[in-house]
Amino acid sequence: MTEPLLKVKGLKKYFPIRQGVLGKVSGQVKAVDDVSFYVNEGETLGIVGESGCGKSTTGRMLMRLLEPTEGSIEFDGKLLSDLSKEEMRKARREIQMVFQDPYASLNPRHSIGKILEEPLVVHGIGDVKERKKKVNEFLEIVGLSSYHARRYPHQFSGGQRQRIGIARALMTNPKLIIADEPVSALDVSIQAQVLNLMQDLQKDLKLTYIFIAHDLGVVRHISDRVGVMYLGKMVELADSESLYSKPLHPYSKALLSAVPVPDPNFTREQILITGDIPSPSNPPAGCTFHTRCPFKMDICSKTVPVLKEVEKGHSVACHLYNEQGQQ
Amino acid sequence: MSDRKELLRVRGLQTTFFTDDGEIPAVDNINFSVREGEILGIVGESGCGKSVSALSIMGLVPSPPGKITGGQIEFDGKDLTKLSQKEMRKVRGKDIAMIFQEPMTSLNPLFTIGNQLMEAILIHHKDWSKKQARNRAIEMMKLVGLPRSEELIKEYPHQLSGGMRQRVMIAMALVCDPKVLIADEPTTALDVTIQAQILQLMKDLNERLNTAVIMITHDLGVVAETCERVVVMYGGQVVEEGPVKLLFNDPQHPYTKGLIQSVPDMRFKKQRLYSIPGNVPKPGSVNTGCRFAARCEFAFEQCRVENPNLYQTSPEHKTRCFLHERKEVSAVDRAVVES
Numbered sequence: 001m002t003e004p005l006l007k008v009k010g011l012k013k014y015f016p017i018r019q020g021v022l023g024k025v026s027g028q029v030k031a032v033d034d035v036s037f038y039v040n041e042g043e044t045l046g047i048v049g050e051s052g053c054g055k056s057t058t059g060r061m062l063m064r065l066l067e068p069t070e071g072s073i074e075f076d077g078k079l080l081s082d083l084s085k086e087e088m089r090k091a092r093r094e095i096q097m098v099f100q101d102p103y104a105s106l107n108p109r110h111s112i113g114k115i116l117e118e119p120l121v122v123h124g125i126g127d128v129k130e131r132k133k134k135v136n137e138f139l140e141i142v143g144l145s146s147y148h149a150r151r152y153p154h155q156f157s158g159g160q161r162q163r164i165g166i167a168r169a170l171m172t173n174p175k176l177i178i179a180d181e182p183v184s185a186l187d188v189s190i191q192a193q194v195l196n197l198m199q200d201l202q203k204d205l206k207l208t209y210i211f212i213a214h215d216l217g218v219v220r221h222i223s224d225r226v227g228v229m230y231l232g233k234m235v236e237l238a239d240s241e242s243l244y245s246k247p248l249h250p251y252s253k254a255l256l257s258a259v260p261v262p263d264p265n266f267t268r269e270q271i272l273i274t275g276d277i278p279s280p281s282n283p284p285a286g287c288t289f290h291t292r293c294p295f296k297m298d299i300c301s302k303t304v305p306v307l308k309e310v311e312k313g314h315s316v317a318c319h320l321y322n323e324q325g326q327q
Numbered sequence: 328m329s330d331r332k333e334l335l336r337v338r339g340l341q342t343t344f345f346t347d348d349g350e351i352p353a354v355d356n357i358n359f360s361v362r363e364g365e366i367l368g369i370v371g372e373s374g375c376g377k378s379v380s381a382l383s384i385m386g387l388v389p390s391p392p393g394k395i396t397g398g399q400i401e402f403d404g405k406d407l408t409k410l411s412q413k414e415m416r417k418v419r420g421k422d423i424a425m426i427f428q429e430p431m432t433s434l435n436p437l438f439t440i441g442n443q444l445m446e447a448i449l450i451h452h453k454d455w456s457k458k459q460a461r462n463r464a465i466e467m468m469k470l471v472g473l474p475r476s477e478e479l480i481k482e483y484p485h486q487l488s489g490g491m492r493q494r495v496m497i498a499m500a501l502v503c504d505p506k507v508l509i510a511d512e513p514t515t516a517l518d519v520t521i522q523a524q525i526l527q528l529m530k531d532l533n534e535r536l537n538t539a540v541i542m543i544t545h546d547l548g549v550v551a552e553t554c555e556r557v558v559v560m561y562g563g564q565v566v567e568e569g570p571v572k573l574l575f576n577d578p579q580h581p582y583t584k585g586l587i588q589s590v591p592d593m594r595f596k597k598q599r600l601y602s603i604p605g606n607v608p609k610p611g612s613v614n615t616g617c618r619f620a621a622r623c624e625f626a627f628e629q630c631r632v633e634n635p636n637l638y639q640t641s642p643e644h645k646t647r648c649f650l651h652e653r654k655e656v657s658a659v660d661r662a663v664v665e666s
Binding site: 051187191196215216217220221254255256258260261265266270272276 | 490552
């Protein structure tokens, strides 16, 4: 088996909580707490979870837009977490990001041509003529036309802007694209267009995706494997088929059963979990989900469960699936 | 279900925004009614006029630039569009209440939850004492499943989570036993597990209090899960209307069909999603012919010139599409040939 393109081990991000005039650190928000996963070349790893679960923070740390507190990130044989700022900037040529709000992430004062050319300029690729050619080429690839290069972001609709965001990410021929909620700001009919575009591009350009989203239907559609996050931890990681047909972690079960299905004939057993997500600055001891879990056992409030493979290609962090739990 | 009394009837409603770019008919001659105790869904994409319809019913269209330029909204023997501001204030909140998408911006951060709930009560019950209002507020908080209501009543909105804030909004809306509750994207800003709780709560309350609900949403999943009847809007018009099962099992309008097919279904993986070509039109940008013609794969000449009527396809089901007329004609032709 070939080596995975990206390997993440024990990734952590703690944000300090400062208080008082002197800014004394009085606590920590454990936004991401010991997350490990890998991504194979050419596949899509989906990361789902509710707000505050750390999915976006994870995405940002992979690009080192946020410095990890701890942990290692290995990309294509290089240890990204050890690179200097300058080296990291070069490495970003291979990893690009697509953001949620396509309007906020495009400079309103720059023409589309300039926006798309920028990554090439930054990385010193080609001369003026080649860059122009490449801009036009990529505009066509994402379903726009070369004359759009002279226009400005406000002249486009949300779906078109997201196409521009995708084109910008593709300019440097990256291997890995981290897409953080790329379709959640879009209307349903436009969302389908952008998802199809992303799938086509993956096939044509042999891209690898990390697809971060809260919409479980969208994630299933696009992902080969899916990780479920809750309060900074990866609670389940499996092939998307296996996760959606047979979720193991009680949180994944509840999450999947909570999604409204667009079919009035469909009735299902809903696992309603009560209460809200606890604060990440003061997470519950043991398993962070035990405060809301319908299957809580004694061990859950004491020992932190580790992510373990229980079936081939299906890992879960839950005491229900280890030996002590099954007694 | 169809024998239930019509509570609110919207007839030929037209709401226009007068802007520098000209007159924009955000809501263009729409008709629908809400029946006693039902949950009616209004579904559509951004700019289709679903929120403006709701604001028109509430008399809350920002004016200027907006204005109701035609039609009637019949409720309780009155035409709401004809009421004065003062008369409307008596209806709003008491008979028809509304909850909004973002519960944080709808609550005043400077007042306690109790304060705001009691204000809503005292506006419509001028003769009530503060104590009575407080008791009613606590009763309502219990009804919507807010825990430790005695303490919560003294807390401020920022101390509550998104789900709890939305429960407060629902409590506030229901405080005067309205006959109709308009919910504009009530769960869009919430997480899925919290969304499930709020939708469940709204269904329970609808059953227990028999309050009719107009559920405005872009999410077909929410519609399928909660509504009995659905109105689909596109480009300021109603393009399809029908009972939820009929609409999902046998959608008549190409837009409804396309919309249903373009939602990724969590239960199984499709190789490729169906997608409606083109962009969602800006309000007012398409004024002639069928509003959907430019994106419709079945469009023919007539569609680009004439705006189709709403055709009745079965007793409860209507669609605004010439295809239906063609179908009828061909069925008649066939009948003639066969006889």
